[in-house]
Amino acid sequence: MTEYLIEAHNLTRQFGRRRERVTAVDDVSLGISEGEVLCLVGESGCGKTTTGKLLAGLLKPSSGRIRYQGQDVWTQDKESFRKYRLGVQIIHQDPYASLNPSHTVHQILSAPLLHHNLVNGRRQARERVVELLQIVDLTPVEDFLTKYPHQLSGGQRQRVSVARALTVNPSFIVADEAVSMVDVSIRVSLLKMLSRLRMQLGVTFLFITHDLALAKFFAWEGRIAVMYVGSVVELTSTPELINNAQHPYTKALLAAVPEADPNLTRRKKPITLRSQDIPSLRNLPPGCRFHPRCPLFEEGLCDRVAPKLKSVGENGHQVACHRVTG
Amino acid sequence: MKDENATIWDTNPLSVRNLWVEYLGERGMVKAVRGVTFDLRPRESLAFIGESGCGKTTLGLALIRLLVKTARISQGEILYRRSGRETAVLKLKGREMRHFRWCECAMVFQSALNAFNPVLRIRDQMYDTIRAHWRMSQSEMRERALSLLRHVQLDPERVIDSYPHELSGGMRQRVLLAMSLLLDPQIIILDEPTTALDILTQRTILELLKSLKAEMGFSLMFISHDLSIAAELADRVATMYAGAIVELGLVYDIFYRPAHPYTLGLIRAVPTVTGDFQDLISIPGSPPDLIDLPTGCKFHIRCPYATDRCRQEEPTLEPYGPDHSVACFHVDQVRRDADAIWEGTGHVAAGEAA
Known part of the structure; x- marks a missing residue:
C-alpha cells in the first residue's frame, strides 16, 4: 500500500441530537499522497465541506479515524497534535468573512508568525510577510501591507487568505470553494497561483468544489472524488473520471452540466433520472442513497444493501455501485 | 414616426435606446448602465453576460422600472410593442406601469427563496398576482394557477397549498417561473x-425554459x-463591461468568432468539463470602479491591445x-488572434459545423 500524507478511515460525522440527528459524512475512506491534489466534487449539502473540516482537524469525527503522517490524529499526544494543526491549513470560501475586518493585511499575516514563534521579532516578521505577499502576487507589497480587507477586491482578499495559510509552512491545504466567489476573469489566475504553490512548495491539496470544470482544470494531474449525500460514490484519476465515468450519478452529472461552448453543450443528451428530488439527510433512503433517482435501479438489491466503494478496472478506479462491475 | 422601418419596428417587442442609469452613492455617482x-x-432568447458589477442586473430592473429610490434613469428610451402598438415605458404612470410590469413584461429574480412571502401559501401568492391585474373568480384563478404549475412540471395540487419553505430550490425556481407566466406576458426577464x-x-x-419558450x-x-x-x-449574446454593451452577436459568433478583447478573455478563462483539456488564460487586473471610471475605453487598463486612442476615446x-x-478599435486584430489561438484546437472547427 502507498504511504499517504493524510488518510481517512471510515470517517463519519453526525450533527444534532436524537430525532434531529443527521449524518453529514457517512463512512468516507480516502488517502492523499504527498504533493498530490485530490478534488472533492459534489452538490450542495453532500458533505464535502464537512469532510474538508474533518481532514483539517476543525471538526472531530463521530467515528472513524484520520491519520496524518502515519499517526492517528485524535489519539496522539498534545505536541504531535499541535504539529498536525500547523501542518494542515484551510482556505475558506468567503474571503469577505474569513479575514478580520479591523486588522490590516500586515497584522493578519504577522499574527500567526509571532504566535507560533516562527520568526524572531517583529522585524523578521515583516520580512516574512513581504515574502509571503510576493508569493501570492500581491505586489508592489507596500501597497497592500497597510490595507484593510474592505479596501481589497475579492480576488485580492482570497490571495491574502492563501498567504495566511502559508505563514505556518503547511504541508497540506484544504481549499474549500476557494475561487467560487471570485469573478470569472480572476478565477484562473488564482487557480494558477495555487497550482504553482503545489509545484514550488510541494503542498498537498484537497480542493473542494461544486464545479466540475474547475476540478478538471485544477486537478488534471490528480484525482477526483465524487460525493453524493455523505458518501464518496466514485474516486479515480481526473482524466479517467471525465472520459470514463462509471457511477450513474457521475454520468448524470457529466451529461447535465452546461458547458461554455454552444456546440458541445447543445449536443449533450441528458440522462433521465427516475426522480428529481435530492433525499433529505433527515430521511435517507435505505440501501444505495442514489437508488430513488438511479436509472440502473434494481429492486431488492439497490434499495436494501448500501454499496461499498470497490475497485473496477485498473489504475485504482473505485466505484460504489452494485450495477457496475469491473 | 419611423415609417421606413415600420415592419422591423413592429416586430421587436422591446427596443432600448441609449439607456443610462446612475445610483447616488456615498462616494458619488455610480454609473451602473x-x-x-x-x-x-x-x-x-438574449443573454447578457458579464462579471459582478457590470450593470446587468440594474439593466434588468430598469426595464421594468423597479430600481431602488437612489437610482435614476438619467437618459434614454425604452419602447415596448405589442399588436402594432408602441409604448414608451419610461413615460408610463401608475396603473399603466403596473399593467406593463407583469402583464407585458415579467421578471424572475435571483435567489428564489427571497422572492416569496414566507408566510403565505403558494396559492395565495399566485392569486394576489392575478387579482392585482385581472378580474377572475376564485375557481378561475385556481384553474389558471394549477395549469401553470402543471406547465412547469410540478405536482400542482400539492405545490399550490405549500409554503415556500416546504419546497426545494429547484421547485421554488419553477414556481417563480409559473408566476411570471401567470398573466401571459410577452417578455420574461430572468x-x-x-x-x-x-x-x-x-x-x-x-x-423546462426551452420547452416553455417553444410552446408559449x-x-x-x-x-x-x-x-x-x-x-x-x-440565440444572441450581449457582453457587458462597466455598464456598457461591448459586444452583441449570435451565440455562435460570440463563442467561436469573438471580436472584443473582453469577450475573448472571458471565453479563454472558462474551462469546459467534457471538452478537450485546454490551458486557461486569465484577464489581468480587476473590473473598474463604477464611480471613478477610467477615460477612453473602460477596458483599456486590462486590455493587451490598448493604444493611445483607447486611453482617450471610448469606442461605440x-x-x-x-x-x-x-x-x-482593434476588432480586426482581435479576430485574427482569436482564430490563430484556436487553430488546431478543434474549437473553431466545431464552430463551423454549426
Whole structure:
C-alpha cells in the first residue's frame, strides 16, 4: 500500500441530537499522497465541506479515524497534535468573512508568525510577510501591507487568505470553494497561483468544489472524488473520471452540466433520472442513497444493501455501485 | 414616426435606446448602465453576460422600472410593442406601469427563496398576482394557477397549498417561473436563473425554459455571469463591461468568432468539463470602479491591445459583420488572434459545423 500524507478511515460525522440527528459524512475512506491534489466534487449539502473540516482537524469525527503522517490524529499526544494543526491549513470560501475586518493585511499575516514563534521579532516578521505577499502576487507589497480587507477586491482578499495559510509552512491545504466567489476573469489566475504553490512548495491539496470544470482544470494531474449525500460514490484519476465515468450519478452529472461552448453543450443528451428530488439527510433512503433517482435501479438489491466503494478496472478506479462491475 | 422601418419596428417587442442609469452613492455617482442600446426580437432568447458589477442586473430592473429610490434613469428610451402598438415605458404612470410590469413584461429574480412571502401559501401568492391585474373568480384563478404549475412540471395540487419553505430550490425556481407566466406576458426577464441550483436541477430548469419558450412563444432576456448558461440557452449574446454593451452577436459568433478583447478573455478563462483539456488564460487586473471610471475605453487598463486612442476615446458599438456589433478599435486584430489561438484546437472547427 502507498504511504499517504493524510488518510481517512471510515470517517463519519453526525450533527444534532436524537430525532434531529443527521449524518453529514457517512463512512468516507480516502488517502492523499504527498504533493498530490485530490478534488472533492459534489452538490450542495453532500458533505464535502464537512469532510474538508474533518481532514483539517476543525471538526472531530463521530467515528472513524484520520491519520496524518502515519499517526492517528485524535489519539496522539498534545505536541504531535499541535504539529498536525500547523501542518494542515484551510482556505475558506468567503474571503469577505474569513479575514478580520479591523486588522490590516500586515497584522493578519504577522499574527500567526509571532504566535507560533516562527520568526524572531517583529522585524523578521515583516520580512516574512513581504515574502509571503510576493508569493501570492500581491505586489508592489507596500501597497497592500497597510490595507484593510474592505479596501481589497475579492480576488485580492482570497490571495491574502492563501498567504495566511502559508505563514505556518503547511504541508497540506484544504481549499474549500476557494475561487467560487471570485469573478470569472480572476478565477484562473488564482487557480494558477495555487497550482504553482503545489509545484514550488510541494503542498498537498484537497480542493473542494461544486464545479466540475474547475476540478478538471485544477486537478488534471490528480484525482477526483465524487460525493453524493455523505458518501464518496466514485474516486479515480481526473482524466479517467471525465472520459470514463462509471457511477450513474457521475454520468448524470457529466451529461447535465452546461458547458461554455454552444456546440458541445447543445449536443449533450441528458440522462433521465427516475426522480428529481435530492433525499433529505433527515430521511435517507435505505440501501444505495442514489437508488430513488438511479436509472440502473434494481429492486431488492439497490434499495436494501448500501454499496461499498470497490475497485473496477485498473489504475485504482473505485466505484460504489452494485450495477457496475469491473 | 419611423415609417421606413415600420415592419422591423413592429416586430421587436422591446427596443432600448441609449439607456443610462446612475445610483447616488456615498462616494458619488455610480454609473451602473451607460448608454445601452439593443432590440429584443420576437421569440428570441438574449443573454447578457458579464462579471459582478457590470450593470446587468440594474439593466434588468430598469426595464421594468423597479430600481431602488437612489437610482435614476438619467437618459434614454425604452419602447415596448405589442399588436402594432408602441409604448414608451419610461413615460408610463401608475396603473399603466403596473399593467406593463407583469402583464407585458415579467421578471424572475435571483435567489428564489427571497422572492416569496414566507408566510403565505403558494396559492395565495399566485392569486394576489392575478387579482392585482385581472378580474377572475376564485375557481378561475385556481384553474389558471394549477395549469401553470402543471406547465412547469410540478405536482400542482400539492405545490399550490405549500409554503415556500416546504419546497426545494429547484421547485421554488419553477414556481417563480409559473408566476411570471401567470398573466401571459410577452417578455420574461430572468436574473441568474440557475445560479444557486445543483447541476441536475439546473439541467431540468434549462430544459423546462426551452420547452416553455417553444410552446408559449415569449421573448426571453436573461442575465448571467455564467457563460455556459448563455452557450446553452441563448440565440444572441450581449457582453457587458462597466455598464456598457461591448459586444452583441449570435451565440455562435460570440463563442467561436469573438471580436472584443473582453469577450475573448472571458471565453479563454472558462474551462469546459467534457471538452478537450485546454490551458486557461486569465484577464489581468480587476473590473473598474463604477464611480471613478477610467477615460477612453473602460477596458483599456486590462486590455493587451490598448493604444493611445483607447486611453482617450471610448469606442461605440459598431456593426461588424451580419448581426454582430463590437465596441473596439482593434476588432480586426482581435479576430485574427482569436482564430490563430484556436487553430488546431478543434474549437473553431466545431464552430463551423454549426
